[in-house]
Amino acid sequence: MFKTIKNDLPASIVVFFVALPLCLGIALASGAPLFSGLIAGIIGGIVVGMLSGSQIGVSGPAAGLAAIVLTSIGALGGFENFLVAVVLGGVIQILFGVLKAGVIGYYFPSSVIKGMLTGIGIIIILKQIPYFLGYVSEKGEGTFEQIFNSFTNIGLGSAVIAVIGLGILILWNNVLTKKAKIFQLIQGPLVAVVLGIIFYSFFGDSGNLAIDEKSLVSVPIPSDISSFLGQFTFPNFGVIFQGDVWIVAFTIALVASLETLLCVEATDKIDPLKRVTPTNRELLAQGTGNILSGLIGGLPITQVIVRSSANIQSGGRSKLSAIIHGFLLIISVIAIPKLLNLIPLSVLAAILLIVGYKLAKPALFKKMYDLGWKQFIPFTVTVFGIVFIDLLYGIGLGLGVGIIVILLKSYQNSHFLHIEDKSNGKHKIKMSLAEEVTFFNKGAILKELDSLPRDTYLELDLIKTRFLDNDIIEIMDDFAFKAKERNIDIKLISKRGVVENPESFVEFFRTRPKSSLGLS
Template identity: 80%
Template sequence: MFKTIKNDLPASIVVFFVALPLCLGIALASGAPLFSGLIAGIIGGIVVGSLSGSKIGVSGPAAGLAAIVLTAIGTLGGYQNFLVAVVLGGIIQLLFGVLRAGVIGYYFPSSVIKGMLTGIGIIIILKQIPHFFGYDANPEGDFAFFQVDGENTFSDLFKTLKYITPGSALIGIMGLGILILWEKVLTKKAKIFKLIQGPLVAVVVGIIFYAITKSNDTLAIAQSHLVTVPIPEDTSSFFAQFSFPNFSVITKPEIWIVAFTIALVASLETLLCVEATDKLDPHKNVTPTNRELLAQGTGNILSGLIGGLPITQVIVRSSANIQSGGVSKMSAIIHGFFLLISVIVIPKLLNMIPLSVLAAILLVVGYKLAKPKLFKQMYDLGWKQSVPFTVTVLGIVFIDLLYGIGLGLGVGIIVILLKSYQNSHFLHIEDKSNGKHKIKMSFAEEVTFFNKGAILKELDSLPRDTYLELNLMNTRYLDNDVIEILEDFAVKAKERHIDIKLVSKRGVVENPESFIEFFRTRPKSNLSLS
């Protein structure tokens, strides 16, 4: 892993600057202590990063769990009771890993995964525009369309026009300019600009700007527009920030319900992020999903034991890691150490970083996830790809991450059913002789109950005095529901003067009685016709 440190160290710095405000913002949106978000970020980086099989995935507190955490803290009677559910949720995730439930992630269509990435990119852009201009009414972790304060994403954008802070807007624009200049021009000029990352320079410039202008009435940046890391006065006050679970409530049913909810949602978000991250990875590494569940479960157990929020793999941090050149898991691990060292050693310096500079970094991340050319690519692939993609994007932007993914998956399933309905068979009219239509119907390799309607419709539409050849040579599986339709049709065929010839690997059948007997004597184990 240390062989790639020249790539991983700069990337870890970028991920650190992306993760820091998100850890604090998600804790704020969750109604939890601010320090709990940092604990989750540290454990997600160091512990989960070490145990995970993902080379470029980064874990930490997730915005998708903020609403669940906020509700659970209230219903369970306090944060310490909630921590018990986090620990149990981690244990359940370990069980998921042992039972090899990680395979679930592979059953999500590519169009839905791409829609998820694009939707998250759009959400990042929309949510960071207010911070970019110095309007910071909502926490960074509030990624839902309808927010905890009763506002929504677009109402915040309109409010931003009334509350632009000149200092924040100016340094935000300067930071964005540095990032674009660094990536498009300077990194191509000399190796030094690849080693020293643009986001680090933008953050340093932001701190200098704040220090120079804090006495200027026009350009001064208020404390509310800066990063806010808890500053302990001494060692004892630092350790006092940790919370510990109240295991006396472990027998309460509601604790277990919340624990299972956390385990299920966190595992699903992680598996989807793993799938999406692997698609973004330029080296196309494949993450072992069951190992990832074991790593996430271990991280959640430790996080819950010392007062941290639930952890998942997070696409925002993971994509920032990939875009910054991260190659191995060292970037995730080092970013965790940066979080740990920074909150102990330099919290005052961190609190001089303008949020608008961090917003500029996230705007670049969001744009790379939701590039306009991707929409054209999906459109060119046809409606079977573009419709689930679009539904996923709209669902994530206007409702919520999991709702959007669920809607996209639902549309994807409908598309599959529709194509299965259409592709179960095809008709071929060969010629017309002796007063009879000669029609050949070839069945697909697998024909299930989804195809009942299409097959029944075609058989019922056959005219009288037809010669029908049913070709089952390529059919390996025929559902019992379809077999019943064919048996019924064999009886109807005599009344309609339809002659049937059935061709399969088991032989040729040409009269209705033998036709029915053919299916009754088929192998019962798998309905195979071979």
């Protein structure tokens, strides 16, 4: 693991600067103590990082769970009661891992995974625009309302240093890193943050370029050890037998596991080394992390795509970058909270804008369009669902559309029909069935059989068919009865021979088992 430290150390610094505002922001959005977000980030980095089999995934508090946390704290009667649900959710996740439930993530289409990444990238960009312009929204404002208000309430100082920081990041990524190794070791985001601190130190207090304190990072500052320890909150296990606590626990376990597995699938796709994460081990690691996080007052943890993608894009190669980022979080909140509170949020927004753009490049839309409508429609539905509704709703909509596409193509590809010239006064039609014919194909096959004209010679080819559903056999059985009335002759061709005009397909397949015909 330490062989890649030259890559992992600078990447961990970038992930740290991405994670710090996200931990605080997600805690704020969840209606939880700000310190709870930092606890989740620390546990996700150090504990889950050590236990996980993912080499480039980074775990911490997830924005997708913020709405669940917010409503659950109120429904359960307080944060201490909610922490019990977090601990129980971790136990349930471990049970998922033991039961080998990690394969669920592999059943999501690639188009939905790419749509998830793109949707999250767009959300990141939209969420950071107000901070980039120096506008801190009031409670109750929607995303687009915040963006609109930010353009009419621009904080000049924040906007200036944000533009400077963005320029540095673009210059660093596109030019300087190709010039010398020093620019690969010292990352652009670190330089942008340092310049942000210097800028605020010179211009922050007064003048046209002043930056309001609300537009700065806000980390709790402990005065001594006891005040630091006093920031930890412990669960109230007196409510452990309440039914609503278990409902919230199962909800957290299910949603956190699904988000983690989708993130694992996504990060494995963009891993330059194309490594495969053991998903069941990941559930065990996440469950352990959630138990510890809940026990000391932290938010629920998942593997998160924003930090994971920032890690990959910054050159992270092993789990060491995630672990170091966790240690950086705990060191920073203990040793330098005052210095951290000098960082303008607009600089961090500039860093996240780059991350968002890399996830949602316009070229990806063209690429998905070129792949055809079967890929493009589930992709776009997922993107729009995530952006305009919610992460899980977007994924669900994309998956639903993907399933409809599969069913539609299965309906269309159940058979091939070839019409030949008349032979002995009858239309000669050859129908070749697909390799697998299931009840999904009933409608298409029934439509073709019913549309055959009178006086037809039908050649039914099952040579390539390996699976024939009983529903299809019953349709053919009904058709065999109708065929006599319409003067339709049937010739059935299978791998084991030819049968002329079977009176009953059901009886035929009963007396000659499908296995004897090369079918199942």
